[in-house]
Amino acid sequence: MTDSAWIAAALAAARPQALSALLRYFRDLDRAEEAFQEASLRAIKTWPEKGPPREPVAWLVFVGRNSGIDQVRKTRRNVPLPADDILSDLDDAEADMAERLDNEHYRDDILRLLFICCHPDLPATQQIALALRVVAGVPTKQIARAFLVGEAAMEQRITRAKARVAANAVPFDPPDAVARAERLGAVALMLYLIFNEGYSRGHSDEAAARLCDEAIRLGRLLLRLFPTEPEIMGLLALMLLQHARNPARADAEGNLVLLEDQDRSRWNGQMLAEGLALVQKALRHGEPGAYQVQAAIAARHGVAQSAAETDWAGIEQLYGLLEALQPSPVVTLNRAVAVSKARGPAAALALVEPLGERLETYFHFHGVRGGLLLQLGQHAAAREAFNRAIALAGSPAEAAHIRRHLDRLAGLDDGKAGSA
Amino acid sequence: MLYAVLCYSDENVVGSWTKEEDDACLARLAQVQDGMDQKGKLGPVVRLLPTTAATTLRKSSTGEPLVIDGPFAETKEQFLGFYVADCDTLDEAIDFAKDLAKANPVQGSYEIRPLSIYKPSGLKP
Numbered sequence: 416m417t418d419s420a421w422i423a424a425a426l427a428a429a430r431p432q433a434l435s436a437l438l439r440y441f442r443d444l445d446r447a448e449e450a451f452q453e454a455s456l457r458a459i460k461t462w463p464e465k466g467p468p469r470e471p472v473a474w475l476v477f478v479g480r481n482s483g484i485d486q487v488r489k490t491r492r493n494v495p496l497p498a499d500d501i502l503s504d505l506d507d508a509e510a511d512m513a514e515r516l517d518n519e520h521y522r523d524d525i526l527r528l529l530f531i532c533c534h535p536d537l538p539a540t541q542q543i544a545l546a547l548r549v550v551a552g553v554p555t556k557q558i559a560r561a562f563l564v565g566e567a568a569m570e571q572r573i574t575r576a577k578a579r580v581a582a583n584a585v586p587f588d589p590p591d592a593v594a595r596a597e598r599l600g601a602v603a604l605m606l607y608l609i610f611n612e613g614y615s616r617g618h619s620d621e622a623a624a625r626l627c628d629e630a631i632r633l634g635r636l637l638l639r640l641f642p643t644e645p646e647i648m649g650l651l652a653l654m655l656l657q658h659a660r661n662p663a664r665a666d667a668e669g670n671l672v673l674l675e676d677q678d679r680s681r682w683n684g685q686m687l688a689e690g691l692a693l694v695q696k697a698l699r700h701g702e703p704g705a706y707q708v709q710a711a712i713a714a715r716h717g718v719a720q721s722a723a724e725t726d727w728a729g730i731e732q733l734y735g736l737l738e739a740l741q742p743s744p745v746v747t748l749n750r751a752v753a754v755s756k757a758r759g760p761a762a763a764l765a766l767v768e769p770l771g772e773r774l775e776t777y778f779h780f781h782g783v784r785g786g787l788l789l790q791l792g793q794h795a796a797a798r799e800a801f802n803r804a805i806a807l808a809g810s811p812a813e814a815a816h817i818r819r820h821l822d823r824l825a826g827l828d829d830g831k832a833g834s835a
Numbered sequence: 836m837l838y839a840v841l842c843y844s845d846e847n848v849v850g851s852w853t854k855e856e857d858d859a860c861l862a863r864l865a866q867v868q869d870g871m872d873q874k875g876k877l878g879p880v881v882r883l884l885p886t887t888a889a890t891t892l893r894k895s896s897t898g899e900p901l902v903i904d905g906p907f908a909e910t911k912e913q914f915l916g917f918y919v920a921d922c923d924t925l926d927e928a929i930d931f932a933k934d935l936a937k938a939n940p941v942q943g944s945y946e947i948r949p950l951s952i953y954k955p956s957g958l959k960p
Contacts (some may be wrong), residue, residue, distance in 0.1 A: 420856055421848075421941055421942075424848050424849075424852050425848050428845065428847035428848040428850070428851040465944055469911075470911070483866070545925050632850060635850060635885060638887045639847075639886075642887065642905045643904045648887075651887070685884070687885045688884060689885070693887070695906060696890055
């Protein structure tokens with residue numbers, strides 16, 4: 416790694432902290448971003464010569480604040496800018512800044528910056544784009560690629576989102592415990608949205624997979640700020656355990672490979688280990704939440720050496736717990752899949768049938784139901800369900816998966832006709 | 836004499852590397868390790884997961900020890916991994932750490948500490 420790569424990593428690491436401190440100071444997202452940008456440029460210029468500062472974040476905040484003030488002055492009256500050499504002796508100022516910018520302060524600042532991005536008026540995709548651009552510092556071009564839109568369109572989307580959040584400012588007073596918990600919940604959800612956006616296509620699309628990496632990075636940041644929150648541990652664990660499977664999720668042609676068919680030796684062992692450690696840490700708290708339980712389910716899959724060794728009874732129980740915490744027909748459907756593995760298709764179908772009304776238009780409902788009917792030998796009903804599923808498939812991979820079932824069904828029926 | 840070389844760095848910065856940068860850095864470090872290994876001087880090499888995955892057990896003066904999440908110390912640099920190496924002199928240990936430092940340009944420090952007890956076990960990864 417060269418100097419410039421190290422500086423790039425240091426700037427990326429410092430960004431959320433420095434930018435959120437600048438935002439508190441300027442109370443304006445655009446101005447804070449400009450100030451951070453300016454400080455970063457000076458860092459790239461001066462750090463290689465003078466060596467990196469002891470406190471990079473404090474340095475960036477200090478320099479950014481000054482340049483921001485300069486900017487304000489410059490636009491007001493045309494006074495000359497102070498020369499670069501003012502920055503040569505920052506040590507005292509730095510230490511002073513560092514003391515004032517302690518962790519407590521940072522925590523609410525960064526949380527606020529993230530929370531600003533989850534503005535309820537913004538559609539989810541705009542929240543995600545804004546957070547990636549502003550907090551994570553992902554270049555617009557990269558975000559555009561991950562979302563499969565043009566750079567100009569993404570630029571416009573982010574600009575519009577910024578205007579929206581600026582018009583409806585989040586108060587700058589330190590939040591009380593309730594407000595803080597609410598913000599944390601909203602931010603956690605947004606990180607999971609970023610992750611899912613990436614995960615949905617990450618097996619075949621590197622730009623999308625990068626979103627998962629960013630979500631995990633922001634998740635680690637959030638957990639460092641709230642190191643005792645079991646749900647944040649659960650969220651990070653869930654993302655790590657799912658993303659660990661990414662290398663095994665596509666075949667040579669880029670088609671999605673289902674969990675049970677994946678080559679488990681290709682899973683990312685480090686992510687798996689970190690995820691498992693976090694699940695165990697979280698569960699010790701005895702305050703189960705939806706992220707923790709989903710992470711615990713992912714962990715059961717993660718520790719199984721093969722699909723056949725999966726602890727389906729344990730997974731069924733965990734889905735039961737998830738149903739109690741967060742009742743939804745989709746969760747019940749997932750429990751039914753676990754039931755079918757643990758106790759057979761008849762028990763599972765009994766769970767699935769009552770969901771028909773609410774999951775009428777849900778691809779997986781018909782797919783799962785078709786699979787259960789197939790196992791029970793009800794071929795005509797299975798074919799009907801698979802046909803419904805194919806009509807609702809959201810991607811070619813989903814459709815191909817169902818088509819394989821239909822082909823198998825056709826083969827079975829042919830075989831029967833032949834023997835008759 | 837056996838030395839431990841303890842690696843401290845800002846895990847925020849290390850965590851901001853792209854996979855390519857991380858792989859490249861690990862490859863350079865592997866070269867340094869190989870040099871020691873070929874001389875039969877390299878012991879265990881350990882990289883730790885982030886401190887967010889850590890749990891601390893703190894002894895209390897009375898009763899049960901306390902189990903808490905993570906190391907809370909607000910230090911800029913975290914303990915990220917360590918080496919054990921067999922070096923004839925302190926200078927040799929320092930040279931080893933210098934080579935490691937060269938391979939990994941991220942800011943940080945290496946604490947070079949002689950070992951008191953060393954029990955290599957049959958533990959396989």
